Amino acid sequence: MFPVPGPLIVVSAALLAAGGGAAPLCTLPEPVKIIVEPRTADLVYDHSRSMAALQGQQLDTINPYGFDGVAVTQGFMEGAIAMRPSVKLDYRLVAGARAACVFYDTIKVEISITPRITVASEVWGDPCMRRAVIDHEMKHVMTDRRIINKYGRVMGERLHRALAERGFIAGPMHPEDMEAVARRMQQVVFQILEHEYKKMALERAEAQQAVDSREEYDRVSALCPDFKAPQGAADAARTRGW
Numbered sequence: 001m002f003p004v005p006g007p008l009i010v011v012s013a014a015l016l017a018a019g020g021g022a023a024p025l026c027t028l029p030e031p032v033k034i035i036v037e038p039r040t041a042d043l044v045y046d047h048s049r050s051m052a053a054l055q056g057q058q059l060d061t062i063n064p065y066g067f068d069g070v071a072v073t074q075g076f077m078e079g080a081i082a083m084r085p086s087v088k089l090d091y092r093l094v095a096g097a098r099a100a101c102v103f104y105d106t107i108k109v110e111i112s113i114t115p116r117i118t119v120a121s122e123v124w125g126d127p128c129m130r131r132a133v134i135d136h137e138m139k140h141v142m143t144d145r146r147i148i149n150k151y152g153r154v155m156g157e158r159l160h161r162a163l164a165e166r167g168f169i170a171g172p173m174h175p176e177d178m179e180a181v182a183r184r185m186q187q188v189v190f191q192i193l194e195h196e197y198k199k200m201a202l203e204r205a206e207a208q209q210a211v212d213s214r215e216e217y218d219r220v221s222a223l224c225p226d227f228k229a230p231q232g233a234a235d236a237a238r239t240r241g242w
Helices: 127-166 175-211 214-223 231-239
Strands: 033-040 044-046 075-078 081-094 099-113 116-119 169-173
Touching: 033 127, 075 127, 081 127, 081 175, 099 127, 099 175, 116 127, 127 175, 127 214, 169 175
Parallel strands: 033 099, 044 116
Antiparallel strands: 075 116, 081 099, 099 169
16 A cells, blocks of 8 residues: 555646656666566375276366277376466655656565375385385476476566566656556556466466376376276276366
8 A cells, every 4th residue: 555645736747747857756766676486385295096986086177088989087186287476666765855756666476386195095006006105196296396397487487578678667657646557557567477377377277287108108007007096997987077
């Protein structure tokens, strides 16, 4: 909340615009701090459910096999990417408190993932298949980590470039306009980040799909030829509809 000094004074346009050769009324007291922090929560494992139960899990990636083929889900990785932005603004009164300047102080963005690997209880009980499935699911975890690290840099650079074009400081303005201008300045940051988040989500989906290729599925299955999926799991996979 920006306090509005009273009494409110209508300031002429000549006062709000610095005259030719005059020092600007609004200058940044110090550089704006833009901080983007990618974070990964501790990896959690869940092996409490049977393989048959896992066949009902809706997956984000597309089954790489043909319509006649059946892929039995032995495990999966899940974890949403959350983005939490915050914008701290500050202001200065100038021209004898008859005008104001609003500027960015600190912009902080946290991008976090909470990875969770679920492995069927039958797979967990087989040392060979457990290693094979976990190694595969770790590729999904590492893909997410790579994506948020990349977009941590991208978002920081994009924010700096876009705000530098618009100006890190607004004003001089009538003091009563500070609230509205501050909301617009915050909204611009959120719009820039939302645009980059959508690009990140699309790139993430494509990268995760690349992990779940048919070649990778066949490779994992071939690592443990003695492991057989329970008949109930295979039946559930055939009837799940995807």
